[in-house]
Amino acid sequence: GGSVWVYSEPGKGTTFKIFLPRVDGQLSGYSRRISEPVRGRGDLVLIVENEPTIRDIVRRMTESLGYTARAAVDAGEALVAVVQENLRPSIVLTDIVLPGMNGKEMVNRLRKTVPGMKAVYMSGYTDTAAMNLGEIDAETPFIHKPFDLHDLACRLHKVLES
Numbered sequence: 001g002g003s004v005w006v007y008s009e010p011g012k013g014t015t016f017k018i019f020l021p022r023v024d025g026q027l028s029g030y031s032r033r034i035s036e037p038v039r040g041r042g043d044l045v046l047i048v049e050n051e052p053t054i055r056d057i058v059r060r061m062t063e064s065l066g067y068t069a070r071a072a073v074d075a076g077e078a079l080v081a082v083v084q085e086n087l088r089p090s091i092v093l094t095d096i097v098l099p100g101m102n103g104k105e106m107v108n109r110l111r112k113t114v115p116g117m118k119a120v121y122m123s124g125y126t127d128t129a130a131m132n133l134g135e136i137d138a139e140t141p142f143i144h145k146p147f148d149l150h151d152l153a154c155r156l157h158k159v160l161e162s
Contacts, residue, residue, distance in 0.1 A: 037153030040067035043160060046089035047071045048078045048106065049122075050099055054145070058093065058122075058152075065153050074098050075106035082113050091118040091160055093143075096125070104140075118159045122147070 001021045008014040045067045049055040055071050062069040070087060072078040075098050081087040092110060094103040101109075107119045120141045141159045143151060 037065060037150045038157040039153070040065045040156065040160075042066065042068055043090035044068045044070065044088065045156065046078060046081065046087065046092045046094075046110075048073075048075065048092060048094040048098065048103065050074055050095065061149055061152055062093070062156070064149070065156070067156070075101035075103075075109075078106060079109060082110050088114055089117060091120065091156065093120050093122060093156070096121050096123040118162075120155055120159050 003019045005017040005019070006014065040062075045062050047055060047058050047062065047069055049058060049071070050073055052073075055073070059069045059071045070081065070089070072081060078092070078094075082089070092107055094106065096103045098106065103119075103121055107117075111117055118141075120143055122143045122145050124145045141155065143155045147155075
């Protein structure tokens, strides 16, 4: 019952206006999350994200969930931490698109040093778009950015327990 209005001009940008009908009364089927996020048990999470603000936010979120976090700016820094500094993460939380080497290739190289290490891939792309780019498949653990604390907690817990 709503509509979307789109206006775009080359070099100037695009405007989207979304019009939804007004709803009076209570919403049915709406439920707010009231449960606490699943807490970690100190597992080491290696976060690989080239955007500094996102990297810092994700590191703080991960630590607030009870994990130990180490952040790396790119695949090279992550590889140095694991291979040369003997870092042994239980899980890597990595952006799919990284400068120099993609997240999937980096994880494969890290697993040569840390066999059995788990991985969760994150991206601003949807999981379908990432699959279409050939970066991940349907079974690859994925979380779409932006995500909230509850989503991150659930994804890390599920992958670590698998």
